[in-house]
Amino acid sequence: AQTVTQSQPEMSVQEAETVTLSCTYDTSESNYYLFWYKQPPSRQMILVIRQEAYKQQNATENRFSVNFQKAAKSFSLKISDSQLGDTAMYFCAFMKTGNTGKLIFGQGTTLQVKP
Amino acid sequence: NAGVMQNPRHLVRRRGQEARLRCSPMKGHSHVYWYRQLPEEGLKFMVYLQKENIIDESGMPKERFSAEFPKEGPSILRIQQVVRGDSAAYFCASSLLAGGNSYEQYFGPGTRLTVT
Numbered sequence: 001a002q003t004v005t006q007s008q009p010e011m012s013v014q015e016a017e018t019v020t021l022s023c024t025y026d027t028s029e030s031n032y033y034l035f036w037y038k039q040p041p042s043r044q045m046i047l048v049i050r051q052e053a054y055k056q057q058n059a060t061e062n063r064f065s066v067n068f069q070k071a072a073k074s075f076s077l078k079i080s081d082s083q084l085g086d087t088a089m090y091f092c093a094f095m096k097t098g099n100t101g102k103l104i105f106g107q108g109t110t111l112q113v114k115p
Numbered sequence: 116n117a118g119v120m121q122n123p124r125h126l127v128r129r130r131g132q133e134a135r136l137r138c139s140p141m142k143g144h145s146h147v148y149w150y151r152q153l154p155e156e157g158l159k160f161m162v163y164l165q166k167e168n169i170i171d172e173s174g175m176p177k178e179r180f181s182a183e184f185p186k187e188g189p190s191i192l193r194i195q196q197v198v199r200g201d202s203a204a205y206f207c208a209s210s211l212l213a214g215g216n217s218y219e220q221y222f223g224p225g226t227r228l229t230v231t
Binding site: 033037042044045046095101102103104105 | 163204208210
């Protein structure tokens with residue numbers, strides 16, 4: 001069975017600085033997808049970034065980038081130039097390829113961006 | 116293009132009553148997923164449905180919970196004889212496909228169920 005672990009329950013960062021959120025996962029699959037979702041106080045789940053395991057290049061989306069280390073089963077999220085609107089809970093998630101569709105989420109990291 | 120719609124947004128039920136949660140997927144999406152989020156926890160997969168079929172219900176409690184996605188109309192998550200432990204946020208997500216290039220799941224705003 002796959003598991004996703006986020007070892008940082010809470011983090012804080014000053015506005016405009018950079019922060020990295022950690023995520024590790026366990027799987028015997030060779031092909032899979034990894035995601036970071038953001039859940040602001042509104043509780044709406046918003047997809048931040050995704051990574052296909054077969055791609056060696058790390059995904060980037062504007063101020064968000066990942067450090068994907070397949071051998072180490074690590075998938076960290078870096079937020080550059082943090083903004084107050086980045087304050088939210090962040091969830092790392094895993095999905096096997098194939099006709100499953102099941103997302104497996106970590107416990108989440110609460111990020112507070114301070115002015 | 117409207118996003119995933121869920122209603123009601125908030126639902127209060129007394130112990131023993133039934134709760135019905137509705138989810139309308141994004142236009143063109145035929146794959147629906149239900150997740151449950153207990154307070155201070157991550158989302159837990161419950162069930163994956165395609166039109167008129169349950170594909171994976173490995174996360175559904177064995178009793179009192181059922182889900183459907185009929186040919187016409189929204190997907191329904193039904194909880195019979197609710198107990199206090201059912202209090203949670205229930206999220207629905209939809210995707211165009213379950214694999215390949217259109218596997219991304221788009222989430223609705225959730226239904227917060229409170230059992231008194």
